[in-house]
Structure formats: structure tokens, C-alpha cells
Amino acid sequence: MEFIKNIKNTITYSSTEKKAEKVFRKKSFFNLKTAKNIGILFDLKNVSNFETVNKFKQELIRQNKKVEVMAWINSNKIPDTKLKQHLTLYINRDIKTKGISANEPINNFISTPFDLLLVLNDSNSLATHYIVNLSKARCKVGALKDCYKALDFIIEMPESATIEKLITEIKKYII
Numbered sequence: 564m565e566f567i568k569n570i571k572n573t574i575t576y577s578s579t580e581k582k583a584e585k586v587f588r589k590k591s592f593f594n595l596k597t598a599k600n601i602g603i604l605f606d607l608k609n610v611s612n613f614e615t616v617n618k619f620k621q622e623l624i625r626q627n628k629k630v631e632v633m634a635w636i637n638s639n640k641i642p643d644t645k646l647k648q649h650l651t652l653y654i655n656r657d658i659k660t661k662g663i664s665a666n667e668p669i670n671n672f673i674s675t676p677f678d679l680l681l682v683l684n685d686s687n688s689l690a691t692h693y694i695v696n697l698s699k700a701r702c703k704v705g706a707l708k709d710c711y712k713a714l715d716f717i718i719e720m721p722e723s724a725t726i727e728k729l730i731t732e733i734k735k736y737i738i
């Protein structure tokens with residue numbers, strides 16, 4: 564079963580890479596001061612990640628930024644959680660084998676030309692790879708090693724780094 568899953572993942576990664584080559588986006592460098600429209604992707608593996616990202620989101624909103632947040636859950640089913648009221652959730656099943664998403668919120672997020680897309684994931688997922696590669700964001704920032712081709716600014720982080728530490732580094736480098 565693991566063998567079949569690996570084949571499916573390879574096909575999906577490959578088709579996503581091919582689609583990414585055809586995506587037109589107007590690249591520009593933005594920092595946290597000049598960006599007006601910011602997208603945030605993060606891994607919701609624990610509630611503290613939500614609290615950290617939500618605090619950062621509120622800080623950006625106080626600076627008159629428009630902020631949209633999506634969170635990945637490592638599951639094939641979205642759990643019944645109160646967090647669904649505060650952000651858009653996506654799961655492994657949202658991306659099909661041929662690199663297609665039928666999830667409308669994902670497709671809307673991808674097509675939004677954010678000034679900045681902040682990828683705060685501390686783990687790589689097929690769905691996140693898909694979103695980052697196909698996003699029309701003008702400037703993509705993060706620490707994902709698997710998405711290095713799609714990122715415009717990569718922040719080197721140790722494997723044990725937290726989302727809180729990544730946010731601190733983003734504030735330091737792209738202020």
C-alpha cells in the first residue's frame with residue numbers, strides 16, 4: 564500500500580511542477596511594511612500553532628493589512644473543530660493524484676495575487692506543495708525545503724524550529 568501511495572505522490576508532485584511552469588504571476592518583492600494583502604499557510608498540528616499564527620494575523624490586521632489564512636491538517640478528513648470558524652482548513656485529500664484541486668477555497672487562495680505569501684509550515688505536505696507552487700502571490704516567503712523552487716525568499720531554519728521562531732525570522736528579514 565505504501566508503494567502505491569509513493570507512486571501517487573510522485574505523479575502529483577510531477578504534475579504540480581508542470582502546472583507551476585505555466586502559472587503567470589507578476590513577481591515583485593514586498594516586505595511587511597509595503598505589503599497590503601498577505602496570505603498565510605501553516606501546519607495545524609497543534610493548537611499552539613493556531614494561537615501563534617492568529618496572534619501574528621491580528622498584529623498584521625492592526626497595521627491595516629488584509630490577511631487570509633489557510634491551515635493544513637495531516638488527515639484525510641477535517642475534524643469537527645471550532646477552529647473552522649476562524650480559518651480555512653485543507654487536508655491531504657483536497658489534492659487529487661493528477662495535481663487537481665476541487666476544493667473551492669484552495670482554488671480561490673491560489674488565484675489571489677497576494678503581495679506576500681508567508682509559508683509557515685514546519686512540515687511538508689502534498690497539498691501545501693500544490694498551493695505554494697501554483698499560487699499567484701507576487702512574493703513567496705518561507706522555509707520549506709521541498710518548495711524551494713517556488714519560494715522567492717527562503718529562510719534557513721533548523722529542523723526543530725517552531726512556527727513562532729519562523730515568524731520572528733520573517734519579521735527580522737523582511738521588515
